[in-house]
């Protein structure tokens with residue numbers, strides 16, 4: 317039987333306006349990442365992923381979208397620094413029939429030891445807005461967008477762990493903004509043994525967004 321090749325936007329109608337005072341509302345960047353995963357679906361399926369980790373799940377729409385198309389062949393783990401985001405991610409998963417294990421942690425600190433070398437799909441839509449460093453991590457909503465210098469202060473703390481996380485066939489999907497200096501990110505990852513492909517780019521209002529896919533050379 318043919319497998320579906322379109323990813324359905326998850327139902328997130330359970331998220332209240334009060335929740336949105338604390339967590340990231342599914343936005344253009346979230347949907348661009350979902351669109352990039354849809355575009356890359358055949359490539360993803362070829363690799364037969366069995367473990368997926370999203371860092372910074374927010375509402376959980378991205379990992380839920382992926383889970384609803386790949387199904388239970390894959391185990392889904394989501395982390396977020398914000399406990400409310402973890403709980404809403406679980407709700408979003410449940411509302412769409414996707415079982416997601418959530419872990420409240422800074423990036424991957426609480427999971428890395430048990431998932432070392434076994435993540436087939438790693439996803440991150442980081443807080444990418446260029447801000448003064450002091451704004452990074454100042455509160456639930458600042459966590460969602462404030463990226464500090466070059467909008468890279470949170471992302472740059474994850475990059476050194478990618479090699480330890482990914483399985484030999486692992487893929488890392490990363491959403492970035494032009495101001496984040498994607499060329500420099502590609503060069504950092506190149507020096508760590510990863511090649512990069514730009515899967516999608518989109519201009520939304522003032523933002524120039526790109527989705528990069530890294531894999532081992």
Ligand SMILES: C[S@@+](CC[C@H](N)C(=O)[O-])C[C@H]1O[C@@H](n2cnc3c(N)ncnc32)[C@H](O)[C@@H]1O
Nearest residue numbers: 340346372373374396397422423441442459460
């Ligand atoms: C731009 S939002 C993306 C949310 C969701 N993935 C999406 O695409 O809609 C960034 C997310 O990263 C989380 N975050 C920020 N800093 C983090 C950290 N140090 N560790 C874990 N999660 C973090 C935020 O709480 C927020 O949910």
